[in-house]
Amino acid sequence: MDDFQSAEETAFVIDEVTTIIKEAVEGAIGGNTYQHNKVNQWTSNVVEQCLNQLTKLGKPFKYIVTCVIMQKNGAGLHTASSCYWDNTTDGSCTIRWENKTMYCIVSVFGLAI
Amino acid sequence: MKLENTYRLEPKDTNKFQTEQVEGLLKDILESRFENMEYDATKCAALSKDLSKFIHTRVRCLGFPRYKYIIHVTIIQNKGQSLQISSRYLWNADHDRYATYTFNNANLIVTAQVYAVYFE
Numbered sequence: 001m002d003d004f005q006s007a008e009e010t011a012f013v014i015d016e017v018t019t020i021i022k023e024a025v026e027g028a029i030g031g032n033t034y035q036h037n038k039v040n041q042w043t044s045n046v047v048e049q050c051l052n053q054l055t056k057l058g059k060p061f062k063y064i065v066t067c068v069i070m071q072k073n074g075a076g077l078h079t080a081s082s083c084y085w086d087n088t089t090d091g092s093c094t095i096r097w098e099n100k101t102m103y104c105i106v107s108v109f110g111l112a113i
Numbered sequence: 114m115k116l117e118n119t120y121r122l123e124p125k126d127t128n129k130f131q132t133e134q135v136e137g138l139l140k141d142i143l144e145s146r147f148e149n150m151e152y153d154a155t156k157c158a159a160l161s162k163d164l165s166k167f168i169h170t171r172v173r174c175l176g177f178p179r180y181k182y183i184i185h186v187t188i189i190q191n192k193g194q195s196l197q198i199s200s201r202y203l204w205n206a207d208h209d210r211y212a213t214y215t216f217n218n219a220n221l222i223v224t225a226q227v228y229a230v231y232f233e
Contacts, residue, residue: 036195043199051201062209064228066185066200073194077187078157082165084173084182086232092183109183111230 010060012091012110017054021095021106024049034071034101043067046106054108064109071102085111121179122233123208130177130210130229138171139214139225152190152221161188164225172227183228191221204230 028045046067054063070077083092089112097104146164165186172182189196202209208231215224
């Protein structure tokens with residue numbers, strides 16, 4: 001009996017997701033300087049843009065997207081994730097982006113249905 | 114050895130992920146661990162990994178069956194800078210939940226999120 005879908009179509013492809021995240025971040029905060037009153041809107045834009053593009057891939061996945069934007073102030077930040085899932089089908093991707101005034105860290109977790 | 118799935122489309126009412134219970138758990142863990150802690154770059158790197166594994170074990174011990182978990186922990190030095198964290202999800206709102214807690218003291222801010230996704 002044939003598989004209903006080939007392995008490539010239902011796997012979490014890190015390269016594709018990396019491209020999506022980078023484009024979303026560049027598009028939302030690309031050449032901007034840190035502004036406290038806009039950061040709320042920026043994080044929402046980044047996350048929503050990522051989620052929209054991921055949905056367009058049309059894969060049978062549930063997604064969780066997290067975005068952290070921090071002003072460059074010399075302060076330290078550490079982030080860690082721990083996951084309980086199926087290693088063969090699920091995956092995650094984290095991208096770190098920065099410019100002169102801020103850091104942006106985006107994590108995407110994809111869980112197969 | 115790969116086992117075939119035994120499908121169950123939704124959790125029994127008694128087995129649904131309880132947000133309040135997990136938020137209480139996160140509150141206890143973070144408050145007891147970080148009560149008077151200072152920020153130290155070398156220690157906090159290992160501490161964040163350790164904390165996420167610890168929360169992971171405790172949440173699994175609560176025993177909600179057929180749930181997959183993602184635990185996300187962030188430790189930030191409190192230096193008066195501005196920070197924004199957002200997350201969005203694409204999931205089944207009936208069964209999938211998240212719990213979050215933020216702890217801060219004079220030196221650092223710790224935030225933990227637990228996302229629970231039901232596996233059919």
